[in-house]
Amino acid sequence: MGNQPWLNLYPDTIPTHIDLEHKPVHAYLTEAAERYPDKKAVHFMGKEFTYKEMHESSLKMAKYLQDIGIEKGDRVAIMLPNTPASVIAYYGILYAGAVVVQTNPLYTEREIEYQMKDSGAKAIVTLDILFPRVSAVFNSTDLKHMIISGIKDFLPFPKNLLYPFIQKKQYGMTVKVEHSGSNHLLPEILKISTPDPVEHVLDFEEDIAILQYTGGTTGHPKGVMLTHKNLIANASMCDAWLYKNKKGEETILGILPFFHVYGMTTVMILSVMQGYKMILLPKFDVDTVLKTIHKQRPTIFPGAPTIYIGILNHPELSKYDLTSVQSCISGSAPLPVEVQEKFESLTGGKLVEGYGLTESSPVTHSNFIWDQKRIKGSVGVPWPDTDSKIISMETGKPLPAGEIGEIIVKGPQVMKGYWNQPEETASILRDGWLYTGDLGYMDEEGFFYIVDRKKDMIIAGGFNIYPREIEEVMYEHPAIQEVVTVGVPDAYRGETVKIFVVLKQGQQATEKELDEFARQHLASYKVPRIYEFRQELPKTAVGKILRRKLVEEEKEKQSNQKSG
Known part of the structure; x- marks a missing residue:
């Protein structure tokens, strides 16, 4: 794999290479049900389900899908929050030999229609409250079937009886769907007495397990083809990294949505x-x-920075005991050092920053969690079987330690390509290397640092300015809860720096105070010129701040000013 100084940092407890078992993703649920039949697999709002129950329910789902015409390789969408239904649907689709299409429950009708058309999904598993939204586009897609689940389906008594009233108060409506025609109710499906779906032989390396759509910050979202091998490789790497965890004994908090990779x-x-x-x-x-x-x-407790920030800023935090938390890997956005230090002090556990992309299943780098050296502000080192380097944006050649360039990665977790987009695939996948579009550098030891997205870099007066650096500084201000930096057009400098700020509850700060703080810690050309205070920032479902949305708002604002 070439020059990999980080391997010298690996402890004996973490392998540099993992021999993967050539089994599809769902085979592990079969094994878990055999090994831990009565062990609790899922806890949901007071009700628990064993591995045996989850396995049998997934097989029933698979059998039903096959009975309504789903064949090997067909796409079936899941548009659900984290509920037992989302796990049952996921493994049921895979047992049926089909491909999961992950769909965000927050999608609008236009976004649902685009994704269903692009993927060619034949069926969708969704929530009763989302039924009207999916129904509105159903006939303009290839969808033939809708499987509907309700939150109440998996609640304990008496919550299951009370939930419809809560739902009506929260959403202003309740939705009733009949189990007939193209509409199918999950509780009825789970009444099947003989869950014996046809088993399909799957190619571990080539067959797609899921289509995971990217956020679509550049043009339309693209379906990332992740194979069974991609997903098993990345989960196996994660297990190797968390080497102190004991098989069959840990409890994991599932806040991160499963429709996010x-x-x-x-x-x-x-x-x-x-x-x-x-x-x-x-x-x-x-x-x-x-x-x-x-x-x-x-x-x-895997999470995103906004989740940890929200916890740390809760006014009654001291009432709760969080010391059970032993390990957290933060992803999706840069982790401010101040947040990391405070959270570790609060829990006594370890919180480290990782890095990855949808196109890599997703994790490629992380800091060591226990015992080994870790560097705050770094995204750590590549995971087992993963190679990474920094290349020049001008020449494409590898750069020496300390120099900023584009991060590229290679490994068994890297996607097969984009669904039906060979040109887009060829532009980002070259000779097995995934060109991330992220700017960063590697130090002499092999620790990687993200400077910014290539397309987020601000060029002001000829200077390259990296939003992440400004945000790291501003997060140190005691009044700031969240901050994001964007470049806005400027007649003199080409671009100038603007920051959007959310203050902590009960805290105050003026633009003048923040400007003085920034000037103490940043070179003058990096100091924000425009400040905007907001109550909240736009985010994805996983808590990643939508920088591009703010950029688009600024462009629209400038356009309106010119036309006005």
Whole structure:
């Protein structure tokens, strides 16, 4: 694999190479049900389900899909929050030999229609409250069947009876769907008495397990083809990294949505592979998260910076005991050093930053969690079987330590390509290397640092300015809870720096104060010229701040000013 100085840092407890078992993703649920039939696999809002129950339910789903005409290689979408239904649907689709299409429940009708048409999905598993939205585009797609689940289907008594009233209060409506025609109710499907789906022979290396659509920050979203090998490789790497965890004994907090590749791999697939218990939360609510950790005592807590920030800024944080948390890998966005230090002090556990992309299943790098050297502000070193280097954006040749260039990665977790987009695939996958579009550098020891997205870099007066550096500095200001930096057009400098700020509850800060703070810690050309205070920032479902949305707002604002 060439020059890999980071391998010298690996402890004996982490292998540099993992021999993968050539088994499809769902084979691990079969094994878990055989090894831990009565062990709790899922905890959901007070009700628990064993591995045997989850396995049997997934087989029933698979059998039903096959009975309504789903064949090997067909695409079936899942548009659900984290519920037992999302796990049953995921493994049921795979047992049926089909391909999962992960769909965000927050999607609008236009976004649903685009993704269903692009993937050619024949069926979709969704929530009763989302039924009207999917129904509106159903006939303009290839969809033939809709499988509907409700939150109440998996709640304990009496919550299951009360939930429809809560739903009506929250959403202003309740939805009733009949189990007939193209509409199918999950509770009816799970009444099947003989779950014996036809087994398909799958090619571990070539057959696609899921189509995971990217966020679409450049043009239309693209379907990332992830094979069974891609997903098993990345979950196996994650298990190797978390070497102190004990098979069959850990409890993992499932806040990260499974329709996002990070939650799917590091929570759902890893848990099933290792026989862990998953605590599923359908949405991120700080009060619920704190109560859940206090009561259910999870040991593993994958998350995103906004989740940890939300916890640290809760006014009644001291009421809750979070010391069960032993290991957390943060992804999806840069982890401020201040947040890392405070969270570790609070829990006594370890919180480290990792790095990855949808196109790599997703994790490629992470800091060591225990015992070994780790560097705050770094995304760590490549995972087992993963190669990475920094290349010049001008020449494409590898750069020496310390020089900024584009990060490229190679490994068994790297996607097969984009669905039906050979040109896009060829532009990002070259000779097995994934060109990430992220700018960074590697130090002499092999630790990697993300400077910014290539397309997010601000060029002001000829200077290259990296938003992440500004954000790291501003996060140190005691009044700031969240901050994001964008470049806005400037007649003199070409671009200038603007930051959007969310202040902590009960805190105050003026533009003048923040400007003085920035000037103490940043070179003058990096200091923000424009400040905008907001109550909240736009985010993805996984908590990643949507920088591009703010950029688009600025462009629209400038355009309106010119036309006005």
